[in-house]
Amino acid sequence: MKTPFRQKSPGPGRGFFCVLLLLVWELWVKLSHVSPMLFPSVEDVTVTLWEDLFHGSLLAQTLSSLGLIGLGLVIALVLAFFLSLMSLRSPFLRSLTDTLTAIAHPLPGLALLPLIIMWFGTGTKAILAIIIHSALWPMILNLTAGFSSVPEIYIDTGRNYSMSSFSITLEIMARACLGYLLSGVKIGWARAWRALISAEMVFGAVGSKGGIGWYLLNQRTFMDTSGLFAGIILVILIGIFVEDVVFGAIESRTLKKWGTNPC
Numbered sequence: 551m552k553t554p555f556r557q558k559s560p561g562p563g564r565g566f567f568c569v570l571l572l573l574v575w576e577l578w579v580k581l582s583h584v585s586p587m588l589f590p591s592v593e594d595v596t597v598t599l600w601e602d603l604f605h606g607s608l609l610a611q612t613l614s615s616l617g618l619i620g621l622g623l624v625i626a627l628v629l630a631f632f633l634s635l636m637s638l639r640s641p642f643l644r645s646l647t648d649t650l651t652a653i654a655h656p657l658p659g660l661a662l663l664p665l666i667i668m669w670f671g672t673g674t675k676a677i678l679a680i681i682i683h684s685a686l687w688p689m690i691l692n693l694t695a696g697f698s699s700v701p702e703i704y705i706d707t708g709r710n711y712s713m714s715s716f717s718i719t720l721e722i723m724a725r726a727c728l729g730y731l732l733s734g735v736k737i738g739w740a741r742a743w744r745a746l747i748s749a750e751m752v753f754g755a756v757g758s759k760g761g762i763g764w765y766l767l768n769q770r771t772f773m774d775t776s777g778l779f780a781g782i783i784l785v786i787l788i789g790i791f792v793e794d795v796v797f798g799a800i801e802s803r804t805l806k807k808w809g810t811n812p813c
Contacts (some may be wrong), residue, residue: 564790572646591778600782608765612784615761618674619739619746622681626738629682630689638697647690655687659745665751672753677746681739684745685738694729728804736797740789747785 578584586594588650602608637644670676700723708718724731735782750763762785769777 566796569657570605583693587773587775590779594776595783598774598776599784602765602777602780606764608784609779611761611765612788615746615763616788618677618761619681619742621714622678622742622746623735623739625678626682626685626742626809627735630680630686630693630734633690634693634697637694646793647694651690655685655691655711656681659684660748660752663749676753677749680745680749681742684741685735688737689731689734692737696734697723699730700726712813732797732801736793739792739797743748743785743789743792763775 572592574625577807579589579591589600600610603612605691633647635649637647662683666676670679673763704722704726708722746761747763747766750761752763762781766778766781766785769775769781
């Protein structure tokens, strides 16, 4: 008997296509004789990235950006967890949370820049506000859906074992909706990462040396095209690393190990 769906053999990995793109890039630059001011070679970009990371300030700027986004994601996750739980306790709070999410979720963080500058200035607090705004609403959407999908029998079982409300929330509900939680954090991370780079380019140097966005702005100002491409590639590499390695490791040790597919 034939199965309705066949298992397809895996195609080439992401690394294969990245190498292919780099080869096409290098060949096009060499054959077209385009000006390095417009489109530098892969070799020039690689050398610039190496020099700026290990002999310049780019590594410190990268760590600064990662520290900011890590703090913002933690704050957003705590707020999302609290608001999602509160929305389950009261129909009024559920309607309020749904309304706020419907209003704020489609709103880009940069659209709030005039207000954020008035309220928080142009320092670290302003960038944190943009990160939290970008990550909070997708986390709330996923967590609310996850908590609502937990079977009532799980909660009743916890009550029968005389578990406290806190224990039921942490040990039963949070574990049962872990797939939703991870999906919300992944979406929140992607939105916050884009917002962070944009905010740093707008606000300039925050801290002693600024972040990756400040590095990109400097390269554009001084027409260092190799440095500009190096910064863009670093942003892409960090995004891929977080998605594939960090979140991949978390999913392998939790959802896949327990036999549950990520939502």
